[in-house]
Amino acid sequence: MAQFQDVSKQSALHPKPAGLVLQYGTAGFRTNAKLLDHIMFRMGLLATLRSKKTNATIGVMVTASHNPEEDNGVKLVDPMGEMVTPTWEGYATQLANAEQEDVLAALKEIIEKEAINMSQEADVFIGKDTRSSSESLSKAVLDGVSALGGHNKDYGLVTTPQLHYMVRCQNTQGKYGEATVEGYYTKFCHAFIQLTKNASNCTDDQKHLSVDGANGIGALKVRELESHLKKELHISLFNDGSAGKLNHQCGADFVKVQQNPPTGMTVNSGERCCSFDGDADRIVYYYTDSEGHFHLLDGDKIATLISTFLKELLTQAGLDLEIAVVQTAYANGSSTNYLEETMKVIVRCTKTGVKHLHHAAQEFDIGVYFEANGHGTVLFSEAAQEKVQQLTEDSSGERKRAALLLQNTIDVINQTVGDAISDMLLIEAILAIKGMTIQQWDAMYEDLPSRQLKVKVSDRRVIDTADAERRAVSPAGLQEAIGALVRKYGRARSFVRPSGTEDVVRVYAEADTQESADALAHEVSLAVYRLAGGVGGEPKPLH
Numbered sequence: 001m002a003q004f005q006d007v008s009k010q011s012a013l014h015p016k017p018a019g020l021v022l023q024y025g026t027a028g029f030r031t032n033a034k035l036l037d038h039i040m041f042r043m044g045l046l047a048t049l050r051s052k053k054t055n056a057t058i059g060v061m062v063t064a065s066h067n068p069e070e071d072n073g074v075k076l077v078d079p080m081g082e083m084v085t086p087t088w089e090g091y092a093t094q095l096a097n098a099e100q101e102d103v104l105a106a107l108k109e110i111i112e113k114e115a116i117n118m119s120q121e122a123d124v125f126i127g128k129d130t131r132s133s134s135e136s137l138s139k140a141v142l143d144g145v146s147a148l149g150g151h152n153k154d155y156g157l158v159t160t161p162q163l164h165y166m167v168r169c170q171n172t173q174g175k176y177g178e179a180t181v182e183g184y185y186t187k188f189c190h191a192f193i194q195l196t197k198n199a200s201n202c203t204d205d206q207k208h209l210s211v212d213g214a215n216g217i218g219a220l221k222v223r224e225l226e227s228h229l230k231k232e233l234h235i236s237l238f239n240d241g242s243a244g245k246l247n248h249q250c251g252a253d254f255v256k257v258q259q260n261p262p263t264g265m266t267v268n269s270g271e272r273c274c275s276f277d278g279d280a281d282r283i284v285y286y287y288t289d290s291e292g293h294f295h296l297l298d299g300d301k302i303a304t305l306i307s308t309f310l311k312e313l314l315t316q317a318g319l320d321l322e323i324a325v326v327q328t329a330y331a332n333g334s335s336t337n338y339l340e341e342t343m344k345v346i347v348r349c350t351k352t353g354v355k356h357l358h359h360a361a362q363e364f365d366i367g368v369y370f371e372a373n374g375h376g377t378v379l380f381s382e383a384a385q386e387k388v389q390q391l392t393e394d395s396s397g398e399r400k401r402a403a404l405l406l407q408n409t410i411d412v413i414n415q416t417v418g419d420a421i422s423d424m425l426l427i428e429a430i431l432a433i434k435g436m437t438i439q440q441w442d443a444m445y446e447d448l449p450s451r452q453l454k455v456k457v458s459d460r461r462v463i464d465t466a467d468a469e470r471r472a473v474s475p476a477g478l479q480e481a482i483g484a485l486v487r488k489y490g491r492a493r494s495f496v497r498p499s500g501t502e503d504v505v506r507v508y509a510e511a512d513t514q515e516s517a518d519a520l521a522h523e524v525s526l527a528v529y530r531l532a533g534g535v536g537g538e539p540k541p542l543h
């Protein structure tokens with residue numbers, strides 16, 4: 001077929017570096033940008049096949065999120081705006097690693113396995129972040145799409161969650177919103193203004209927020225957002241990309257891991273601040289107190305604030321909907337305890353990686369999911385959304401007020417994936433409605449001191465885990481060693497797991513004091529080093 005001739009010709013222009021093997025990991029492919037041209041071309045091919053298979057628009061996002069500027073990466077977006085399904089992650093890996101002369105055969109194998117009708121039309125949406133390599137890499141994706149005769153729409157510079165949103169809007173015929181960047185701002189800002197317009201407790205001072213844009217795409221988009229906010233939120237934007245380097249000593253990942261404010265930002269005592277990551281799908285909040293101490297409000301605190309707010313609204317509305325919070329093993333033990341014991345909310349723990357959390361959250365009427373690093377959102381089942389909608393029509397007084405707030409809360413949330421902009425608007429709205437300061441929010445519970453370390457081993461796959469990664473089942477003796485160490489400290493917990501994005505084993509520990517958490521993490525790292533084939537020097541702190 002002529003189609004396949006084009007693939008061969010084009011593929012030769014996007015050659016694979018010899019010997020390179022990459023895997024579609026926790027968040028797509030990610031490595032140094034110089035190694036990715038062929039991957040991009042092939043993901044253009046794969047997205048086109050996926051579109052033909054699903055008879056729907058598929059998304060391709062070129063980004064490496066919080067990685068350094070020199071890296072890049074790519075993620076595929078499925079029809080409802082969610083991460084691509086695991087079987088196709090497998091195809092992505094196969095196609096990515098096929099030798100140059102085998103690309104066509106690899107492609108045909110997928111077509112056959114999935115019984116794809118090649119005469120079906122295909123549509124692919126493409127977006128990219130601000131990395132200097134993103135421009136040419138996204139062109140390689142476009143080459144892949146056109147080589148198989150697919151249509152494309154290039155959104156250019158957008159955040160990852162904006163692209164997810166566009167895909168969902170397109171495939172639901174506008175029911176979720178309009179598939180344009182303008183439509184995105186209109187929908188979320190309208191809901192935000194509806195939520196905050198009667199927030200009489202909110203002073204002008206409280207409408208101010210400092211945002212660290214990580215010198216990335218989020219900063220550009222916050223600038224665009226501002227005009228839609230009608231002064232209901234006053235943003236001071238830092239690390240807007242005009243001077244600093246992407247993610248360098250700034251952004252959500254830096255702030256969370258270092259437990260320090262970003263550079264390039266004025267952090268006045270007591271003031272509410274937040275950081276986005278490099279593709280604006282994560283957010284964390286923080287402030288410094290009058291003694292100069294740094295206070296981080298991470299994904300766990302965000303999930304707690306949101307679920308508390310939703311639970312109160314459900315009670316006021318008289319709606320009997322089941323609400324759950326989904327976390328990972330990295331969630332601070334204090335947050336889990338607070339949610340279960342004080343809030344009486346169902347808590348689920350899944351493996352690391354948002355696709356696992358997303359999936360678990362879908363099982364409830366309302367599923368609030370957040371990784372501790374600030375990646376998360378809220379999912380409402382169709383039935384729950386209909387009940388809320390019905391109640392806005394059938395009720396009056398306090399019940400109607402609560403139902404309208406719930407309705408606008410649903411509309412301010414990007415349900416496709418964690419979204420720093422949408423999460424920020426939701427958090428700002430909740431604080432405004434409750435007349436709550438960041439200090440009061442922080443005081444909901446006190447985090448247990450924690451520490452993360454990483455250890456280099458020769459093959460991290462020797463570590464196998466169970467129970468949502470909280471227990472190591474191999475190598476032999478490791479879990480026993482961790483258990484014995486944990487018993488030495490008060491309120492302690494520790495677990496280890498192989499990272500899905502880096503060639504390291506991650507170690508997490510928490511305990512009643514920072515010294516104990518640090519000591520426990522260090523001792524567990526030594527046990528990993530000893531029992532799981534450590535290489536290089538001493539285990540070193542995570543940076």
Ligand SMILES: CC(=O)N[C@H]1[C@@H](OP(=O)(O)O)O[C@H](CO)[C@@H](O)[C@@H]1O
Binds near residue numbers: 027352373375502
């Ligand atoms: C401890 C931690 O923060 N892990 C991150 C990190 O995964 P690892 O598999 O731990 O490397 O990157 C993932 C993708 O961004 C993110 O989903 C996850 O939460």
Ligand SMILES: [Mg+2]
Binds near residue numbers: 277280281282
């Ligand atoms: Mg990200």
